[in-house]
Amino acid sequence: MTELATKRRRVCSQGALRTSPPTPCGGQSKHRNCFVPFAVAFLFFFAAPSIYGASVTPAVDWKDLSDRKLTDTGKAALAVYKDAWQHAETEYFVYHFHDAKEAETILIHTEVYYHWVKEIFGVAEDPKLFKGKSHIFIFDDKTLWKSFNQTTPEKLPGAEAFTNGLELFIYREPFWLEPQRVLAHEITHLVLHRFVKGEVPLFLNEGFAEFMATKAVAMKADGNEFNVRTFQLVPENEFIPLEELILLKRYPDTEEKNTIFYRESELLTRFLVLNYQKEKLYELLKETAAGATFEKALKGIYGVDLKTLVEKFKTYAMTRG
Numbered sequence: 001m002t003e004l005a006t007k008r009r010r011v012c013s014q015g016a017l018r019t020s021p022p023t024p025c026g027g028q029s030k031h032r033n034c035f036v037p038f039a040v041a042f043l044f045f046f047a048a049p050s051i052y053g054a055s056v057t058p059a060v061d062w063k064d065l066s067d068r069k070l071t072d073t074g075k076a077a078l079a080v081y082k083d084a085w086q087h088a089e090t091e092y093f094v095y096h097f098h099d100a101k102e103a104e105t106i107l108i109h110t111e112v113y114y115h116w117v118k119e120i121f122g123v124a125e126d127p128k129l130f131k132g133k134s135h136i137f138i139f140d141d142k143t144l145w146k147s148f149n150q151t152t153p154e155k156l157p158g159a160e161a162f163t164n165g166l167e168l169f170i171y172r173e174p175f176w177l178e179p180q181r182v183l184a185h186e187i188t189h190l191v192l193h194r195f196v197k198g199e200v201p202l203f204l205n206e207g208f209a210e211f212m213a214t215k216a217v218a219m220k221a222d223g224n225e226f227n228v229r230t231f232q233l234v235p236e237n238e239f240i241p242l243e244e245l246i247l248l249k250r251y252p253d254t255e256e257k258n259t260i261f262y263r264e265s266e267l268l269t270r271f272l273v274l275n276y277q278k279e280k281l282y283e284l285l286k287e288t289a290a291g292a293t294f295e296k297a298l299k300g301i302y303g304v305d306l307k308t309l310v311e312k313f314k315t316y317a318m319t320r321g
C-alpha cells in the first residue's frame with residue numbers, strides 16, 4: 001500500500017463517521033428511469049462547458065442553496081475560501097468548490113457512485129433519514145487544505161479526505177488522474193449515512209466502501225477486475241479469522257494488519273454480494289447498525305450460520321475459490 005493510500009484509510013479509521021451522528025448507510029435503486037435523465041442533465045450541465053472549452057460557472061449562490069446547514073467543521077471549511085467558494089447542488093448533494101474546473105471530476109463521479117449504491121441496495125427512494133443534503137467541500141490548495149485539516153476536530157493532517165457522515169472534505173490534487181478509488185470509498189461512507197440509521201460495524205462499513213472503490217476502478221477498466229488487479233487475496237499466515245474480524249471496534253494498529261483488515265473486509269462484502277441476492281447486504285447493514293449481532297443478522301437474512309460462513313470465506317479470501 002502506498003503511503004497516500006494508508007493515510008486515506010486512516011481518515012476512515014478516525015473519521016467523522018463514528019464521531020458524528022453514527023448513521024452510516026447506503027442506498028441503491030432500480031430506478032434507472034429516474035437516474036438516467038437526471039444523470040444526463042447533470043453531466044451536460046457540468047461536463048458540457050469543459051467540452052467546449054469554457055469554464056464551468058457556479059450553479060447557485062450561497063444564499064440560494066436549498067440547504068445551508070453545516071456542522072462546525074463545515075462552517076470552518078466555508079471560512080477557508082469565504083466568498084471565493086462556489087456552490088452547486090443536485091438532488092442529494094451540495095458541492096462547495098473553489099475551482100469549478102478542478103471540481104468537475106468529483107461532481108460527476110459523486111452522482112454516479114450514489115446511484116451505484118442505490119442499485120446494489122435495491123432502494124428506489126432516498127430514505128431521507130435526516131433533513132437536508134450531504135455537503136461536499138472540494139479543496140484545491142494544498143496549503144489551505146493542510147491548515148484547515150489541522151484545525152478540525154478530526155485532526156487528520158496528511159489525509160486526503162475525511163467525512164463526518166453529513167459532510168465530506170476532500171483535497172483534489174491539481175494533477176489527480178486516478179480519483180476513482182478514494183472518491184468512491186469516501187462517497188460510499190457519505191451515502192451510507194443517508195441510508196442506514198445507527199453505527200454500521202467497522203468491517204462492514206469499510207468493506208462496503210472498499211468494495212465500491214474496487215468497482216469504480218474496475219469500471220474504468222471496462223469492468224474487468226482481472227485486467228487491473230483491483231483487489232488482492234489474503235495470504236494464509238496473515239488471515240484475520242472471521243470471528244475476530246466481525247468483532248473489531250478499532251482499526252488494527254500496524255500498517256500491515258490494517259492493510260489486511262481492509263482487504264479482508266472488502267472480500268467479505270464481495271463474497272456476500274456475489275454469492276447471495278445483493279439487496280440482502282442492505283438488510284445486513286441496517287440490522288447490524290440497529291444493534292443485531294452479525295451472527296444473528298447473517299442467519300436471519302442469509303439463512304447461513306456463522307460456522308459455515310467462516311469455512312467458506314476463508315477459502316474465498318485466500319483463493320477466491
Ligand SMILES: [Zn+2]
Pocket residue numbers: 009011012013185189205206209
Ligand atoms: Zn473508509
